[in-house]
Amino acid sequence: MKLHRNLVFATIDSLDLIFNQKKQADKVLKGTIKRDKRWGARDRGFIAETTYDIVRWKRLYAEIAEVKEPFDRPNLFRLFTVWATLNGIKLPDWKQLEDTPVRRIKGKFDELSKIRKYRESIPDWMDELGEKELGKRWDGEIAALNQLAAVVLRVNPLKATLQQVKDHLADLEIETEPISGVPHALQLKERANVFTSEAFKNGWFEVQDASSQLVAQLLDPKPGMRVIDACAGAGGKSLHIASLMENKGQVISLDIYENKLNELKRRAKRNGAFNIETRLIDSTKVIKKLIEKADKVLIDAPCSGLGVLKRNPDTKWKAQSDFLEKVKATQAELLDSYSRMVKPGGDLVYATCSILPSENDKQVKAFLKREAGKDFTLTKDKKVWPSESGYDGFYMALLKKKEAE
Template sequence: MRLHRNLCFAVIDGLTLIFNEGNYADKVIQQLLKRDKRWGSRDRGFVAETTYEIVRWKRLYAEIAEVKEPFDRDNLWRIFAVWATLKGIKLPDWKYFEHTPTRRIKGRFDELSQIRKYREAVPDWMDELGEKELGEELWTKELAALNEQADVILRVNTLQTTKEKLYATLFDQNLDTEPIKGYPSALKLKERANVFQTEEFKNGHFEVQDASSQLVAEFLQVEPGMRVVDACAGAGGKALHLATLMENKGQVLALDIYGNKLNELKRRAKRNGAFNIETRTIESTKVIKKLYDKADRVLIDAPCSGLGVLRRNPDAKWKLEPEFLEKIKKTQQEILQQYSRMVKPGGKMVYATCSILPSENREQVDIFLTSEMGKEFTFARENIVYAHKSGFDGFYMALLEKKN
């Protein structure tokens, strides 16, 4: 592979914004890809994938390059040289790469690869916490899986098409997909591609949604005609899935504290032809209180550490703080206590997170079940999804039933 100066500069500019200014990697990359209209898909792929890779392995590369944060541009070029060397890419004779110790880089890589926190590039506290909660063997396997590049998974919108039809129309456009056993609505892209430009996406025939995330709506056991509340709906990936499972019959009430996310859901619902979704912004507790004992089903897709989705959000490793984790666990319990009151007697509730930590998952459910409010519920079942076993995101979901 030959390195092109303008593409490398784009990567360095992106890393500056992500590492030094705390910007989100996905937003930075979106902006970078608009920088030069002459770039082809290969150029854009290089910028996106290289930036993500260096973000993912920041700790390892910085250790090998012997640089510390905040990184100046020279530091970032040294990190870039480490990435290129380990990829076997010949460095051009640019001033940024003068005196790059190629052999020393490879030696340091072999040395540091013996230590998990460097090999998998995670902060000390995260490595210690993961081992404490999951045990050494499970954490080691899971962490390695969470550093692999995520596949692009589509969820077929059965309100508009079928899996077979979508497979065929995408195949005609040289977008080769395959079904995934055990995931009824999923198609996996065999090669990464920008599917958002297709007519099928614009016409709402599919959404991009990880296979593990697709399990959550199904776990809630909804039926057409029900009144279902998605209590932390965000931009609505799961609300849209619920609407399809309910065949547009009944009502999906999508709630969130962020009105702008619900506006995005409205746009997506229109494109999907999902007409049974109603959005409500939680501006006060009144919104929840009005729904006490009214819902057949309640989905609590709780805010969490996001440790199960590091493959698609590698910068979360560097943004997450131990204090945030303690704070979010309190929020999770508060949400469980308050939102569970919307479930009517005989109804069901799913508590879900995209975390792999028991302290955010089963432990939260157990705390809830022993509380005054939780005594009205019984534990039905749970699904713990690990990335190293499934090949997809790490997820947790628990089904609880309210006594009649």
């Protein structure tokens, strides 16, 4: 691979914004790759993949390069030289890449690979927490979470069939394959930009990981029901629910962030999902009005995000150890408050994109013991392990509320 100066410099600029100015990696890259109209798909791919790689392996690379944060520009170039050396790329004789100790880099890599927190490039607290909660399982899970995430589409049955989307993308030379057990999913055989396709613009599909698609499947909404997505965000799961309901009935999408709900409205229009109503949670009245009004409620709870490190590697460096305690308290509050919206005889699904028992099955067990959970029983739950599935780590539990007496 021949390195191009403008692409390498764009990568360094992106890393500066992510590491030193604490900007979100995906937003930074959206901006960077629009910078030069002459860049083709391969150029943009190089910037995005290299930046994500260096973000993912920051701790390991910084240790090898012997640099500490905040990284000045020469330090960022040192991280880049570690990445290039370990990927077998011949370095050009640019001033910024002078005196790269290639042999020492490889030697230090071998040495540090024996220590998990460096090998998997994670903060000490995260390594300790993972081992404490998952024991021996942590080794395999954190290794799986450092793999590049697959691109998975969720076909929107309101607009197209799986075969139509498959054929349309094949015409664009984008090959896809179905995923067993996930009926609306198609996985890309190679990474490609699907957002410029007519099929995407016409609402034929969304990009949504296979594990995430299992949540609405477990909720199993039926046409004509009233279903509440209580932490809807930008609405990936609300859109999935609406499509499973064939646009019949009502999906009420709640969130505390108006900008996310506005994004959901935009996506719903493109998806042809007309049975979604968004409501901003700006006071306790919003929930009170909906007490015992829903056939089914989904609580896709805020969590540590440990299950989605594949696609959000910068989370490793943004999250703090005390954050987990706060998020667990929020999860318990949401379960107590939002579960009241379920009608007698109705269903509640609690889901997280975490692999930690303290956020998952332990959270559900504690809820069932509290006053708020006394009318619920656990029907079934599912743990999706990245090491087994190859997709994001997820947890989902289906709870049944007893019928009125």
